Amino acid sequence: MTTSKDKLHSVHSWQILLVMLLLCASILPFANAETVVIPSFSQGSLGKHTQYFRERDGIISLEQARLRFASDELTQGNSNSISLGINVDPVWMTFEIRNTSDLGQLYRLSAETPWLDYIDTWLIRDGEVVKYVAGGDGYAFEKRPMAYRYYAFEYVYPPGVTQVIMRVETLGPMAIPLQFSSVENAINRDINSGYQYGALYGIMIALALYNLVLYFFIRRKEYGLYGLYLLGFVTNSLSYTGQLHTIITYDFGPYFQDWLDIFLMITYSVAGLHFARALLQTKEYAPKLDKFVLRTTLYIPLGMLIGFVFSQLFFSMVLAFFLNTCFVLLFIAMGVRALYAKKPFAMTFILSSVTAAICITVSTLAVAGILVPYNDYTFKAIEVGMAVEAILLASILAGQFRKAQIDKLVAEKFARTDPLTQLNNRRGFHTQIKPVLASIEREQLDMSVVLIDIDLFKRINDQYGHHVGDKVLQAVANSIKQACRGSDVIARWGGEEFIVLLPNTSQEQAQFHAERIRVAIERTKCSELPRTHQISASLGVAGSSYHIFAGQSVSQDCVEVMINLADDALYQAKTSGKNQVQLAG
Numbered sequence: 001m002t003t004s005k006d007k008l009h010s011v012h013s014w015q016i017l018l019v020m021l022l023l024c025a026s027i028l029p030f031a032n033a034e035t036v037v038i039p040s041f042s043q044g045s046l047g048k049h050t051q052y053f054r055e056r057d058g059i060i061s062l063e064q065a066r067l068r069f070a071s072d073e074l075t076q077g078n079s080n081s082i083s084l085g086i087n088v089d090p091v092w093m094t095f096e097i098r099n100t101s102d103l104g105q106l107y108r109l110s111a112e113t114p115w116l117d118y119i120d121t122w123l124i125r126d127g128e129v130v131k132y133v134a135g136g137d138g139y140a141f142e143k144r145p146m147a148y149r150y151y152a153f154e155y156v157y158p159p160g161v162t163q164v165i166m167r168v169e170t171l172g173p174m175a176i177p178l179q180f181s182s183v184e185n186a187i188n189r190d191i192n193s194g195y196q197y198g199a200l201y202g203i204m205i206a207l208a209l210y211n212l213v214l215y216f217f218i219r220r221k222e223y224g225l226y227g228l229y230l231l232g233f234v235t236n237s238l239s240y241t242g243q244l245h246t247i248i249t250y251d252f253g254p255y256f257q258d259w260l261d262i263f264l265m266i267t268y269s270v271a272g273l274h275f276a277r278a279l280l281q282t283k284e285y286a287p288k289l290d291k292f293v294l295r296t297t298l299y300i301p302l303g304m305l306i307g308f309v310f311s312q313l314f315f316s317m318v319l320a321f322f323l324n325t326c327f328v329l330l331f332i333a334m335g336v337r338a339l340y341a342k343k344p345f346a347m348t349f350i351l352s353s354v355t356a357a358i359c360i361t362v363s364t365l366a367v368a369g370i371l372v373p374y375n376d377y378t379f380k381a382i383e384v385g386m387a388v389e390a391i392l393l394a395s396i397l398a399g400q401f402r403k404a405q406i407d408k409l410v411a412e413k414f415a416r417t418d419p420l421t422q423l424n425n426r427r428g429f430h431t432q433i434k435p436v437l438a439s440i441e442r443e444q445l446d447m448s449v450v451l452i453d454i455d456l457f458k459r460i461n462d463q464y465g466h467h468v469g470d471k472v473l474q475a476v477a478n479s480i481k482q483a484c485r486g487s488d489v490i491a492r493w494g495g496e497e498f499i500v501l502l503p504n505t506s507q508e509q510a511q512f513h514a515e516r517i518r519v520a521i522e523r524t525k526c527s528e529l530p531r532t533h534q535i536s537a538s539l540g541v542a543g544s545s546y547h548i549f550a551g552q553s554v555s556q557d558c559v560e561v562m563i564n565l566a567d568d569a570l571y572q573a574k575t576s577g578k579n580q581v582q583l584a585g
């Protein structure tokens with residue numbers, strides 16, 4: 001097993017802030033600590049009941065510590081959590097438990113941060129040590145006093161006074177939120193905590209899996225990176241709280257756990273930063289920032305790997321620490337930059353990263369015992385913040401997905417629509433007639449095609465200008481639409497030519513319809529043209545009779561032939577004096 005000197009702790013981004021805040025923690029004046037009276041004290045923090053001193057001049061024994069406690073050179077805890085800074089000397093703490101009942105009382109004592117390396121506790125009654133409990137993150141999970149996220153143990157406190165002495169040694173932040181609860185209360189807290197963590201991690205895991213599935217089918221990298229980022233964060237949280245190791249790395253020891261924490265921390269930070277790059281398309285409008293993010297996510301993991309190869313845990317941990325800090329700051333910087341570039345969703349992105357940053361700060365201050373009271377909610381603020389961030393980011397992805405779908409529909413519609421007349425173009429015509437033809441063939445109905453060509457259109461362009469020609473095309477398209485039925489498929493076939501497919505209409509009936517269209521065109525008014533100018537068109541009609549076309553049952557293949565025959569008929573109409581309808585054949 002590694003010793004505390006060569007053992008370093010995985011550090012979450014919020015621990016970084018913690019370090020800074022802890023450095024500011026002040027030393028308080030001496031005072032007498034209040035004894036904890038049970039069973040009336042059913043649950044709470046022990047910070048304010050605790051006195052402590054630091055082991056500044058080398059390791060001391062329990063006896064020496066007891067002598068110090070007998071003196072008055074002690075510091076009185078003033079908040080729920082005793083917070084002293086990072087990489088500080090070990091701390092000795094003491095408090096008294098007075099059981100005023102006649103029965104032994106079963107209580108759980110816990111230090112609710114998972115990164116404290118070595119914690120020793122002595123229970124002393126009448127000057128004699130009656131129990132000694134060693135534990136902390138430096139111990140393999142199965143060797144800890146309770147198979148629990150934190151250092152914790154349970155004990156039946158007999159009637160009378162029990163003095164508790166604790167020694168805590170760690171290289172991580174020395175924040176010690178001591179909790180003391182009747183076992184019943186502790187179990188209830190555990191159950192509640194289980195539900196809360198279950199809900200928070202459940203949200204994140206569900207979102208992660210959903211986005212990974214989306215990535216698998218859509219192949220857009222932001223979904224994959226987002227899924228990876230969330231899974232990485234959850235796995236990292238489970239790992240640094242020691243929970244992961246109960247399942248998969250049961251007997252690998254804390255040294256392995258530390259490396260795993262560092263790997264996971266770097267994985268989710270890298271995935272998160274690449275996700276932000278892809279989502280906000282930072283490269284487009286902030287190439288320098290993008291390059292900086294890219295390099296950060298390349299060189300830091302590389303350095304960490306070198307540290308791994310040479311077994312330099314401290315070096316790699318500092319890099320992971322640094323990357324985590326960059327992660328929070330770069331997220332906000334990228335969001336702000338995206339806002340300046342007027343990127344959609346930039347505001348939501350900033351909101352999500354700032355929410356996470358605020359929640360991280362709340363947890364940090366609570367653990368540090370500064371400004372924010374330490375309790376279950378403030379302690380879990382970091383997970384709440386991350387869950388809120390996850391939901392907001394997921395809503396951005398969903399919004400982006402919707403936008404992409406709408407863009408696709410709009411693009412498809414554009415590709416099928418003639419921009420001048422808003423009728424189908426050739427492509428739109430062929431797309432739209434497919435289901436119509438299928439039902440005509442299935443139900444053995446008649447169908448016909450009418451080709452329409454505006455007469456002497458070139459002259460309109462030449463005399464009044466191209467823009468007037470355009471207005472005439474629009475007006476004629478409108479007239480054709482008015483003259484047709486809802487089931488007819490109309491398209492601009494090219495230039496000044498239009499086509500109408502008439503389902504369930506024989507050639508004879510189509511001739512009648514074509515005549516109606518011709519009259520409608522003749523009556524078309526265009527305000528840009530002089531009143532005296534008469535618009536007209538020639539029409540060619542081809543269709544089936546009694547479900548037979550060219551000697552065969554009507555089928556989808558008939559359309560091309562019908563169009564060619566209608567074109568021939570149209571030519572006949574043009575050469576026979578224009579402004580008339582001609583039938584094929």
Ligand SMILES: Nc1nc2c(ncn2[C@@H]2O[C@H](COP(=O)(O)OP(=O)(O)OP(=O)(O)O)[C@@H](O)[C@H]2O)c(=O)[nH]1
Nearest residue numbers: 453454455456457458459461466467469470495496
């Ligand atoms: N304004 C306008 N003109 C167009 C458009 N597409 C094609 N044209 C014009 O339509 C005219 C068609 O001329 P022609 O093919 O000679 O036919 P026409 O003058 O109608 O003569 P007939 O068909 O014999 O009656 C050409 O001058 C094209 O430039 C368009 O989108 N807008």
